[in-house]
Amino acid sequence: xxxxxxxxxxxxxxxxxxxxxxxxxxxxxxxxxxxxxxxxxxxxxxxxxxxxxxxxxxxxxxxxxxxxxxxxxxxxxxxxxxxxxxxxxxxxxxxxxxxxxx
Amino acid sequence: xxxxxxxxxxxxxxxxxxxxxxxxxxxxxxxxxxxxxxxxxxxxxxxxxxxxxxxxxxxxxxxxxxxxxxxxxxxxxxxxxxxxxxxxxxxxxxxxxxxxxxxxxxxxxxxxxxxxxxxxxxxxxxxxxxxxxxxxxxxxxxxxxxxxxxxxxxxxxxxxxxxxxxxxxxxxxxxxxxxxxxxxxxxxxxxxxxxxxxxxxxxxxxxxxxxxxxxxxxxxxxxxxxxxxxxxxxxxxxxxxxxxxxxxxxxxxxxxxxxxxxxxxxxxxxxxxxxxxxxxxxxxxxxxxxxxxxxxxxxxxxxxxxxxxxxxxxxxxxxx
Ligand SMILES: Cc1cc2nc3c(=O)[nH]c(=O)nc-3n(C[C@H](O)[C@H](O)[C@H](O)COP(=O)(O)OP(=O)(O)OC[C@H]3O[C@@H](n4cnc5c(N)ncnc54)[C@H](O)[C@@H]3O)c2cc1C
Numbered sequence: 001x002x003x004x005x006x007x008x009x010x011x012x013x014x015x016x017x018x019x020x021x022x023x024x025x026x027x028x029x030x031x032x033x034x035x036x037x038x039x040x041x042x043x044x045x046x047x048x049x050x051x052x053x054x055x056x057x058x059x060x061x062x063x064x065x066x067x068x069x070x071x072x073x074x075x076x077x078x079x080x081x082x083x084x085x086x087x088x089x090x091x092x093x094x095x096x097x098x099x100x101x102x
Numbered sequence: 103x104x105x106x107x108x109x110x111x112x113x114x115x116x117x118x119x120x121x122x123x124x125x126x127x128x129x130x131x132x133x134x135x136x137x138x139x140x141x142x143x144x145x146x147x148x149x150x151x152x153x154x155x156x157x158x159x160x161x162x163x164x165x166x167x168x169x170x171x172x173x174x175x176x177x178x179x180x181x182x183x184x185x186x187x188x189x190x191x192x193x194x195x196x197x198x199x200x201x202x203x204x205x206x207x208x209x210x211x212x213x214x215x216x217x218x219x220x221x222x223x224x225x226x227x228x229x230x231x232x233x234x235x236x237x238x239x240x241x242x243x244x245x246x247x248x249x250x251x252x253x254x255x256x257x258x259x260x261x262x263x264x265x266x267x268x269x270x271x272x273x274x275x276x277x278x279x280x281x282x283x284x285x286x287x288x289x290x291x292x293x294x295x296x297x298x299x300x301x302x303x304x305x306x307x308x309x310x311x312x313x314x315x316x317x318x319x320x321x322x323x324x325x326x327x328x329x330x331x332x333x334x335x336x337x338x339x340x341x342x343x344x345x346x347x348x349x350x351x352x353x354x355x356x357x358x359x360x361x362x363x364x365x366x367x368x369x370x371x372x373x374x375x376x377x378x379x380x381x382x383x384x385x386x387x388x389x390x391x392x393x394x395x396x397x398x399x400x401x402x403x404x405x406x407x408x409x410x411x412x413x414x415x416x417x418x419x420x421x422x
Contacts, residue, residue, distance in 0.1 A: 030251045031158025034175060035150040042194060070255040070326075070347070071242035088242030092149035092196040094212035 001037070002044050002052045007060040013053060015081040020100060021051045025064055025074040028056065033073045036090040043096050050100060075099065118206050119143040121414055122218030124197045125357070127154020128400045129390025130224030131181040132407030133414075137222075138188040140415045145216060146185065147209070149196035153178030154226050155391070156400050160250065165400050174400070181404075197225075202364045202383055219385060220414040223361070223373055224407060226391045227354035227398070232264060234320055237350075244327025244347045245320070249273035256347045258282050262330050264317050265351035271295040271303055273351050278306045285343050287312045287332060315341075320348065356392050368394050379410030385417055 002024065005013050014021050024040055026033035044052035057064040057072060067076055067083070077085040077100055085099050121137040123130045126148035134146040151157065159174030168177060186192065195211035206217040229247040231237055237245055246252040249263070253276060261281045263273045266288035272295075277284045284306075291313045293300065303309065314336045321329035321342060329344045356371045365381055365388075366374045372394045379387035389406035391398045 027251070027254075029160075030248075031160075031175070032248060032251060034157060035153065038151045038194060039149075068243075070244065071246055071252045074242055090150050092212075093194065094196065 002040055002054050004054045004056055004059075007063050010055070010060070010063050013051070014078055017051060017078075018080055019051070020049065021053065021078040022096075022100060023076045023078065024052070024054045025057055025067070025069045025072060025076070026054055027058055027072045030072045032090040036073050039091070039093050039096060042093060043100075047100070116208070116215045116217045118217040118219070119145050120218070120418060121145070121220050121222065121411070122147065122207070122209050122216060123222045123224055124200075124209070125154065125223070125225035125390070125392070126152035126182065126192060127224060127226045127390055127403060128156045128178065128181060129226070129392075129403035129407040129410075130154070130222070131178070131185050132404040133222045133224055133389050133411040134190040134407075135181070135185040135188055136408050136411035137414060138185065138190045140411070142220075142411075142415060142418065144190045145218070146190050146192045147197050147211070148192060148194055152182040152192060156403075158248075162400065177400075198360055200361065200364060202386055207385070220387070220417055221385065222379065222387045222389055222407075222410045222414060223358075223365070223392055224389045224403075224410075225357035225360075226403075227356045229350070230353050230355040232317060232350050232352055234317060236320055236322065240320055240322065240327055243325060246347060246349050247351070249276050249349045249351070252347070252349075253277050253280055256281055259346040260344060261285070261347040261349060262287055262317075262343050262345045263349045263351060264288075265353070266290060267294045267351065267353065268296055268299060270351035271299040273349050274309055275299070275302050275306065277349070278309050282308065284309050285312055285345065286310070287315050287317055287330075287343075289316050289335060290314065312341075312343075317348070354391070354398075358392060377409060378413040379406060380413055385414070387413055
């Protein structure tokens, strides 16, 4: 399963990380988040060049608020710490890959 | 950098199986279980996690034999483990098209193609959109189809729910606990929701019912929902509700777009099939919420799955 990171880790693991990082803002009680989880795990397993992390919005509301998250799951793609793409809702693998490739 | 979009499946000749089940909700998981258990080589296609709508249901109160201590998610995971134990192989790919005119049928995903002697369509349904301008772009910016997922972001704010069935009323009851005020917007002058919900609704003093009203436009400020414009269908009067979020619960839409005219659908898009799941094509079956029927529940979905797999096995026997 993709690693859940805290607000404290966000700076080093996402904002200061070189290359592509996909962040899944999720909640433990959110059904669609559970539906998305194995799809993200597959994407992570098959694409070593992309780091995939999860942010629990209840544990890290500050990070969620910073990115204007008002729906879970929200996926945000960072390249060299900059937001380049984002989407909401559970989606199949080809959509996630398209989001990463855009 | 190009990401790995080509799985192994693209490189090889499509493999042929006895049964392809499309969709791993309760109907598809049960169909796959029955299929594999009767000796059919079975592939189960799922675009997300197995479980379907059932996995997103917190408390399943009406599945016989299970008390409310079992969540829909847990039940779905058990169904999947059980099917897997009988040899069902799950393919986590979305079926984007089928060709039912060739034998064996051809099933395509963005990552490859597969052939199957029999097909069971069990793709279920997803929440319908209202069709308002900018509804899509505002998803995640105040437009939501899941009150229990997103309600918390609007704690202490005013919100609106559009709809009049069980889901809409359950959403209102849930949201009334966390939001300041909840409007329920319904196009008729009475609710379709089950009676027990009416009583719970009446006890809430921060809920306002907007009868005979349709949502016509989302009011947008700074790229987010700031309100919704209503029109009263009887008086033609307009009104704007200043709300931070609009929760849309106007029913479900069957996931049948990928069939693209290959199977006969009713006017709402449900697959026309009998109780055994038989469609007009002798080797193609439909099971669960995607099929024309009166009651769409977990218990009817699993029953459909068992029927359809039995009909598929019968078809293969008869062909031998
Ligand atoms: C909020 C909510 C609460 C509910 N509460 C209850 C309840 O208390 N009791 C009850 O009995 N029922 C309840 N239901 C209804 C019940 O969940 C459904 O009737 C049941 O899940 C239908 O099962 P299904 O297998 O037919 O379809 P679904 O559960 O919709 O599963 C279909 C599956 O197919 C997949 N799929 C779709 N298209 C494709 C494709 N092209 N390729 C690959 N995969 C695809 C989907 O991702 C999904 O996993 C509830 C539903 C909701 C939404």
